[in-house]
Amino acid sequence: MKEINLDAKIQFCQLEELTEDDQRLVNKAIEATRNSYAPYSKFYVGACLRTADGLEIIGANQENAAFPSGLCAERSAIFAAQSQHPESAIVALAIAARNEEGLMATPVSPCGACRQVILEMEDRYQRDVKILLYGTEGIYVIPNVKTLLPLHFVDSCMK
Numbered sequence: 001m002k003e004i005n006l007d008a009k010i011q012f013c014q015l016e017e018l019t020e021d022d023q024r025l026v027n028k029a030i031e032a033t034r035n036s037y038a039p040y041s042k043f044y045v046g047a048c049l050r051t052a053d054g055l056e057i058i059g060a061n062q063e064n065a066a067f068p069s070g071l072c073a074e075r076s077a078i079f080a081a082q083s084q085h086p087e088s089a090i091v092a093l094a095i096a097a098r099n100e101e102g103l104m105a106t107p108v109s110p111c112g113a114c115r116q117v118i119l120e121m122e123d124r125y126q127r128d129v130k131i132l133l134y135g136t137e138g139i140y141v142i143p144n145v146k147t148l149l150p151l152h153f154v155d156s157c158m159k
């Protein structure tokens with residue numbers, strides 16, 4: 001039996017160490033947590049993405065009493081961007097979360113469904129999506145979703 005080692009290189013920094021554009025994206029994700037509708041979990045997630053054209057589009061999680069009917073912040077931002085600007089690749093995505101006590105100290109990572117959707121965007125446009133995961137203690141800067149999803153599944157896997 002052979003062992004395969006999958007390494008992930010993720011940067012950890014403070015907000016002021018990011019570029020001005022990335023700082024703005026993170027701040028908009030933090031603001032977007034206020035647009036969250038989470039009466040059941042009380043877990044408020046905001047996302048803000050930037051397209052290759054420089055557009056910034058926010059999303060916020062939306063819950064429903066029938067839990068599968070809700071939608072994560074990441075996918076709400078991505079689907080809004082793709083519905084309105086399908087010609088423009090997504091190049092960066094910032095995510096922030098808070099609960100009733102305030103913003104999360106440790107960055108929160110996208111769920112599996114959101115990772116798959118981000119992966120589809122990378123595959124569709126043949127471009128990495130930089131992911132910025134905000135926490136009050138610092139920010140994870142991830143070069144692409146494949147770093148979070150190393151054994152990924154896209155269309156080419158079926159050919």
